[in-house]
Every structure is written in structure tokens, then in C-alpha cells.
Amino acid sequence: MKPIVLVHGFWVTPRSWENWIAHYEAKGHRVIAPGYPGFEVEVEALNADPTPIVNVTVPQIIAHLEEEIRALPEAPIIIGHSAGGAFTQILLDHGYGAAGVAMNSAPTEGVRVVPLSQVKSTFPVLKSPANRHKAIGLSLDEWKYAFTNTFSDEESRLLYERYHIPANGGILWGSVLANFQPGHQDTWVDYHNDNRAPLLFVSGSEDHIMPPAIQESNLKHYKSNTITERKEYEGYAHLLPAQKGWEQIADEVLEWALRHAR
Numbered sequence: 001m002k003p004i005v006l007v008h009g010f011w012v013t014p015r016s017w018e019n020w021i022a023h024y025e026a027k028g029h030r031v032i033a034p035g036y037p038g039f040e041v042e043v044e045a046l047n048a049d050p051t052p053i054v055n056v057t058v059p060q061i062i063a064h065l066e067e068e069i070r071a072l073p074e075a076p077i078i079i080g081h082s083a084g085g086a087f088t089q090i091l092l093d094h095g096y097g098a099a100g101v102a103m104n105s106a107p108t109e110g111v112r113v114v115p116l117s118q119v120k121s122t123f124p125v126l127k128s129p130a131n132r133h134k135a136i137g138l139s140l141d142e143w144k145y146a147f148t149n150t151f152s153d154e155e156s157r158l159l160y161e162r163y164h165i166p167a168n169g170g171i172l173w174g175s176v177l178a179n180f181q182p183g184h185q186d187t188w189v190d191y192h193n194d195n196r197a198p199l200l201f202v203s204g205s206e207d208h209i210m211p212p213a214i215q216e217s218n219l220k221h222y223k224s225n226t227i228t229e230r231k232e233y234e235g236y237a238h239l240l241p242a243q244k245g246w247e248q249i250a251d252e253v254l255e256w257a258l259r260h261a262r
Contacts, residue, residue: 009082135166204236
């Protein structure tokens with residue numbers, strides 16, 4: 001059984017993978033869901049003191065994830081959600097993982113598609129350059145629009161209370177500015193890397209913050225002679241890993257990854 005590494009995105013923690021961890025462990029896999037550096041505490045602690053969120057950087061996150069993966073007995077299946085999807089792409093490009101799945105992934109450097117729903121979803125952070133030095137949370141209404149627009153109001157509220165933390169404004173601003181700065185930035189990957197492990201993009205058709213157009217554009221950037229595919233699930237929002245029916249998606253992406261694993 002190949003180990004599985006689950007990589008969370010922004011505004012949530014490894015707790016957002018709690019159901020997937022149990023699901024995959026029941027199938028006999030060793031599963032780890034590393035938090036970002038400083039995120040070893042629980043959601044409630046990060047909401048009370050977001051200092052670790054303000055201080056973390058993308059290079060620190062990638063270095064920490066690589067350290068966790070090197071400690072495993074064999075190359076794992078890497079599954080990332082949102083920003084975790086972008087980090088999954090970087091890890092594969094760095095030679096880690098037997099196969100990767102990027103779900104409702106944030107774009108890597110060079111992807112310039114910016115749908116209006118993404119602008120609205122990220123406006124709480126990008127409305128002010130001063131937010132580059134802050135941890136910025138979402139209101140319940142903002143969470144509902146960006147993450148859980150296909151969920152009931154009650155489901156959305158319960159998930160907000162259980163999973164939501166502020167996000168690092170500096171990293172989000174950095175991802176926006178990456179396409180306008182010279183040289184490689186933090187989310188750069190080599191789209192021509194023939195040695196990269198197979199990669200599957202997964203889109204939720206109703207995702208507001210990372211809509212399918214972003215996944216499609218990110219996919220088209222890859223020019224390497226390596227398996228790179230995309231699958232779209234109708235009716236799913238950004239918080240796809242917590243939406244009803246997630247078990248089928250978890251099984252299908254794992255089956256794809258195991259079938260294509262190096």
C-alpha cells in the first residue's frame with residue numbers, strides 16, 4: 001500500500017482532511033496530513049493567535065513538506081487542495097511523489113486566467129496592499145461564497161466554525177504579483193519536466209475561488225512528455241473534500257493515482 005500525503009490549502013488546516021484520512025486509512029494506507037510550519041496547533045489556537053500564519057512563507061512550506069515525504073518508506077501519492085494543489089505541483093516538479101492530484105488547485109506561476117468569481121472571492125485580501133503583512137480571515141458570508149456556495153447555510157456555518165482560519169496575505173499577494181516580476185517566483189514549476197510524476201487536476205464545476213477555467217489553463221501550461229490530465233465533477237464547490245459525495249471522488253482520484261504511479 002502506497003502512503004498518501006494530503007496537503008491542505010489556505011483558510012483551513014489539516015483538520016479539513018479528517019474524513020479523507022479515516023477513509024484512506026480504512027483501506028490500509030498510511031496517511032499523513034502535514035500542517036504548514038507553525039500550524040501544528042489546532043484551528044482554535046490559530047484563530048486566537050495567527051502569528052504562525054503571518055510568518056510562514058512558501059519556501060518554508062515546501063521545505064517542510066519535502067522533509068515529511070523524505071521520512072516515508074516509499075514515494076507517496078500526493079493529494080493537495082487549493083493552495084495545496086499548487087504545492088503538490090511544486091513537489092512533483094522537485095521529484096517527490098509517485099503521482100499527484102491537484103484538487104481545485106491554486107494556479108502556479110504563469111497562469112493568468114482570473115475569472116470574476118475569483119476576484120470577488122479573494123477581494124477580502126487583495127483589496128488592500130497593507131494586507132500583505134497580515135493574516136486575513138473570511139466572514140461567514142465570504143466563506144459561503146468562496147468555499148461552500150453549493151452547501152446549505154447550516155452546513156456552511158458548521159464547516160466555517162470547524163475549519164476556518166485566516167490566510168497569509170503576503171503569499172496571496174505574492175501569487176498575484178508573480179506574473180509581473182522578473183525571474184522565477186515561489187510558485188514556479190518547470191512545465192517541461194519530463195521526469196515529473198503523473199498529475200491529475202480535479203475541478204469542481206461550481207468552484208468560485210479556483211474555477212475550472214484556472215485548472216484548464218494550468219493543465220495547458222504543461223508541455224512535458226508525462227501524464228497530465230483533468231477531471232471535472234459537476235455541482236461541486238471549492239470545499240469539494242467536504243461536500244456530500246466526496247467518498248466517490250476520494251476513491252476515483254486514488255484509483256487514478258495508483259494506476260499511474262511510477
